[in-house]
Amino acid sequence: MIKKERLARLAEELKNRGLDALYIGPSADLEYIGEFRSFPDERVRGLMVGSDGRCFALTPLLYREEMMDAFGDLPFYSMWDDHEGFAGAFKRGCEHLGVSGGKVAFNDGVRAVDLFAMLEAVDIQPANGQDLLANMRSRKDGEELDRLRRAGAIIDGVVEKLYTFIKPGMKERDVIRAIPDFIEELGGEGESFAPIVASGPNGSMPHYGGDRRVIEEHDSVILDLGCRYKSYCSDTTRTFFVGEPTREMREVYEIVRRAQAAGEAAVKPGVTAEEVDRAARRVIVDAGYGKYFFNRVGHGVGIAVHETPFIIEGNKKPLEPGNVFSVEPGIYIPGKFGVRIENLVAVKPDGTAEALNKTTREMRIIK
The missing domain is CATH 3.90.230.10 (Creatinase/methionine aminopeptidase superfamily)
Incomplete structure (x- = not known):
């Protein structure tokens, strides 16, 4: 399940750094926040956390059951199927959080090719989020x-x-x-x-x-x-x-x-x-x-x-x-x-x- 206390601390850190959200791909960061262990591949998945504490899960249908079991009652799962690709689902999630046009950080669980596709789909200003959870985790x-x-x-x-x-x-x-x-x-x-x-x-x-x-x-x-x-x-x-x-x-x-x-x-x-x-x-x-x-x-x-x-x-x-x-x-x-x-x-x-x-x-x- 999502660790709510950790989520709240992350949201506060985002505010302190002037960031609108952090997108967390498969990584130790994601396991720390949501107890979901996974590794990056072509089926893009992850969790975006906004500075207001709201979040959405980018969810391939192939991983729907595992991610819902891990994250529980999130208000929004933005799902996508193999034939359509993930970019549209990513855009829907950003619109749900209201971060389009904002400054969004990405952690080290995001492949470079996928980051480029995300930036093509949504007007956001990317930032390096590699260290956002480092101090908490340490x-x-x-x-x-x-x-x-x-x-x-x-x-x-x-x-x-x-x-x-x-x-x-x-x-x-x-x-x-x-x-x-x-x-x-x-x-x-x-x-x-x-x-x-x-x-x-x-x-x-x-x-x-x-x-x-x-x-x-x-x-x-x-x-x-x-x-x-x-x-x-x-x-x-x-x-x-x-x-x-x-x-x-x-x-x-x-x-x-x-x-x-x-x-x-x-x-x-x-x-x-x-x-x-x-x-x-x-x-x-x-x-x-x-x-x-x-x-x-x-x-x-x-x-x-x-x-x-x-x-x-x-x-x-x-x-x-x-x-x-x-x-x-x-x-x-x-x-x-x-x-x-x-x-x-x-x-x-x-x-x-x-x-x-x-x-x-x-x-x-x-x-």
């Missing part, structure tokens, strides 16, 4: 935090299962294929993103996308995975070692472990996002491995697995209670191995940080 309420905690506990359980599941001789894809079953067994609702299983030299690529390498003795294995629970995501990374790690592996692992702990320790309300990045990064730089850590320290997590706040140099926005984000420093040595440790962290009103992942950050060796 401040989680109690219910959202509970869902994130549960998602974190589920994926922690999956990590524990993987620790006993992984054996030398397996392919990376064998591990990847086991993850969805473990998530379902523990009460999750599917993966929040395609998991990364990066063994040996593949671990030097932070977002490695392969799966064919055979896991060998003395490999490091980076596991980056997450699940969904009642629309909310988890995201965690642990690095295991198969057989006895080398001295260099042990040294690098300890540096990353200390960097991750330093990043978490820096989290509290009022601290800027870049200060958290600096706290974690400083440990790695001071140890002489700075050139092997070349990405931001973290990103927000909620309905989307990547959202605000971004924990990166240059982000001077102070952290607020309800912010949830990853702290995931790593060291990636080309041709050799990589190490990453990641927890999600929630900023609490009492000035403390709550780690939403509880699996140990100490070195773990698969024997």
